[in-house]
Amino acid sequence: MADFETDYLIIGAGAVGLAFADTLLDEDPDCHITIVDKHARPGGHWNDAYPFVALHQPSSTYGVNSMELCPDRVDQHGHNAGMYPLAKHAEILAYYSKLMSERMIPSGRVAYHPLTEYRGKNEAQHSIKGILSGEERSVTVRRKLVDGTYFKTSVPSTHKPDFEIAEGTRFTIPGDLPGLWKDTGNLPDHYIVMGGGKTAMDTAVWLLEAGVSPEKIGWVRPRDSWMFNRKLLQPAYHRIEGLIEFQVALVEAAAASETGDAMFEELGRRGTMLRIDEDVIPKMFHFAVISEAEIAMLRTIKTVYRQGRVTKIEPGKMHFAQQSVDVPENTLFIDCTASAVPFEARGTVAKFFDGDTITLQLVQAPFVPYSAALGAFLEANFDADDEKNALCPPAPLTDTTDTYPYAVMANLMSTAILSNNEKTNAFNAKSRLHPTGPAIARMMAEGDPRLAALGKIGPKIQSNMPGVIKLGMAAKAIHEGV
Structure with missing residues (x-):
C-alpha cells in the first residue's frame, strides 16, 4: 500500500514545474498535485544562481500565469534604463515562495515536498526520498507523472570545471564575487572571466559597475555570441x-x-x-537578450583571449590546448563556463504526452514557462495524446x-x-x-x-x-x- 496518493506527481519546483502546476490548478479544479524538489525552497535553479543575476527578457512574460512578477513600469536608471524591468535574483525567489505559500498550498490541492528526490517507479507505485531524513515513501499516481527536469539547467555553483586548477590559484565562481568586500586587504590585482555566454557577460558587467577598471579585466572568449536586442522585446x-x-x-x-x-x-x-566585437563573426546563439548599454560596457574590455578552451590555470599562467599565456600573478579566475541549458541533450527528444508521463519541453523557443503552462492547458482540455502532441511538437533547442x-x-x-x-x-x-x-x-x-x-x-x-x-x-x- 502506498504512503499517499495524488493525481499528478510533478518532479521539480522550478520555473517549468510551477508554471505547469499553476495553470493546471485553474484548468482542472478537481485534481490533486504533488510537487517534489531537491531544493529547500521553490524556484529550482534560481536557488543556485549568482546573486546579481537577472532575467534577460522583461519580467512581464516570466513566472506563472496567475501572478505578476514585477510592476508594470519603466526602469529609470542603469543599463536597462528606458525599458521595462528585469526581475532580479532575490525578486524571483521571493516570487516563487509567495506563489507556493499564498496560492498553491492554501488551495488544499497541492502537496509540496522540498529537499526530496524522485527515485523512480516500481511496478504501480512511485518512490520519493527525503534528502536529509533518508525516509523513502511510496506514491500512487492516479493520473500522470510530470517531468519538469528535462532542461537540466546548469549554473556555476553546480558545475564542475573541465580544466585543471593548480594549487595556489585564485579561483572563484560569480556567486562569490559580492563577498570580496569581506577581505579588502587581499583583493586581486587582476580578474579573468572565463566563458563566452551570458553568465560571463553578466559577470563582466558586474565587475565594471562595481568599479573595476576595464584594464584589470581579461576575458576568455573561445566563441562569440549573437544576442537579441532587448529594446525590441x-x-x-x-x-x-x-x-x-x-x-x-x-x-x-x-x-x-x-x-x-x-x-x-x-x-x-x-x-x-x-554582438560585442564587430570584427568577429559569432557562431554561437543561445537566445540571450542584451541591451545596447551593456554591449557598450563590454566593449571597454580589450584583453580578450581567443585561443580556445582553457585546459589549466595556475598563478601567473593560463594554458590552452596549443598555447600558454602569461597573466598577472595575483589574478582571480572566474569560472563562467557552465552552460545554462545542456544543448548536447538536444537530440534526446521525448514525446510531450506519452501515456502516464508528461515530459515538459519547449513548444516555442525560448519561452520556457509559457510552454509548460500550455502543456497543462492541453492536459486539462484535450483527451487523446495524439491530439495533444499534434498541438505541441517540441521546439528544437x-x-x-x-x-x-x-x-x-x-x-x-x-x-x-x-x-x-x-x-x-x-x-x-x-x-x-x-x-x-x-x-x-x-x-x-x-x-x-x-x-x-x-x-x-x-x-x-x-x-x-x-x-x-x-x-x-x-x-x-x-x-x-x-
Whole structure:
C-alpha cells in the first residue's frame, strides 16, 4: 500500500514545474498535485544562481500565469534604463515562495515536498526520498507523472570545471564575487572571466559597475555570441512596434539568406541582433537578450583571449590546448563556463504526452514557462495524446547560427497550429506568459489604432514563408546531423 496518493506527481519546483502546476490548478479544479524538489525552497535553479543575476527578457512574460512578477513600469536608471524591468535574483525567489505559500498550498490541492528526490517507479507505485531524513515513501499516481527536469539547467555553483586548477590559484565562481568586500586587504590585482555566454557577460558587467577598471579585466572568449536586442522585446501592449519590427526582420532576413550566418549578418545590420566585437563573426546563439548599454560596457574590455578552451590555470599562467599565456600573478579566475541549458541533450527528444508521463519541453523557443503552462492547458482540455502532441511538437533547442533558422521556422509553424485551434487560441489570448496574446486581445477590445500595423504581419510572414522554410529545413538537417 502506498504512503499517499495524488493525481499528478510533478518532479521539480522550478520555473517549468510551477508554471505547469499553476495553470493546471485553474484548468482542472478537481485534481490533486504533488510537487517534489531537491531544493529547500521553490524556484529550482534560481536557488543556485549568482546573486546579481537577472532575467534577460522583461519580467512581464516570466513566472506563472496567475501572478505578476514585477510592476508594470519603466526602469529609470542603469543599463536597462528606458525599458521595462528585469526581475532580479532575490525578486524571483521571493516570487516563487509567495506563489507556493499564498496560492498553491492554501488551495488544499497541492502537496509540496522540498529537499526530496524522485527515485523512480516500481511496478504501480512511485518512490520519493527525503534528502536529509533518508525516509523513502511510496506514491500512487492516479493520473500522470510530470517531468519538469528535462532542461537540466546548469549554473556555476553546480558545475564542475573541465580544466585543471593548480594549487595556489585564485579561483572563484560569480556567486562569490559580492563577498570580496569581506577581505579588502587581499583583493586581486587582476580578474579573468572565463566563458563566452551570458553568465560571463553578466559577470563582466558586474565587475565594471562595481568599479573595476576595464584594464584589470581579461576575458576568455573561445566563441562569440549573437544576442537579441532587448529594446525590441519589450512588453507587447506598451511597445508593440518593436515586436512588429523584430518579427518582420526575422522572416525577411531568413527568406533572403542562404545560410544562418548570412541571416544573422542581416539581423545585425538592422540592429535586431547585437554582438560585442564587430570584427568577429559569432557562431554561437543561445537566445540571450542584451541591451545596447551593456554591449557598450563590454566593449571597454580589450584583453580578450581567443585561443580556445582553457585546459589549466595556475598563478601567473593560463594554458590552452596549443598555447600558454602569461597573466598577472595575483589574478582571480572566474569560472563562467557552465552552460545554462545542456544543448548536447538536444537530440534526446521525448514525446510531450506519452501515456502516464508528461515530459515538459519547449513548444516555442525560448519561452520556457509559457510552454509548460500550455502543456497543462492541453492536459486539462484535450483527451487523446495524439491530439495533444499534434498541438505541441517540441521546439528544437538550437545553439548555433547555422541551426537557429530551424527554431525560427518551428516557432512560426507552432504559432499557426495554435492559432488555428479555437481552444489554444483562446488560451493564448489570456495567458500572461504568452508574448503577445493578452496584449492583442486588449488592443482589440479598446479598438487600438496600432492594430492596423499589426495586421500587416500576417501577410508579411506568409509571403516570406517559402524562404523561411527553405533555410529552416537546411538548418534542421545541420541540427540533426543529417
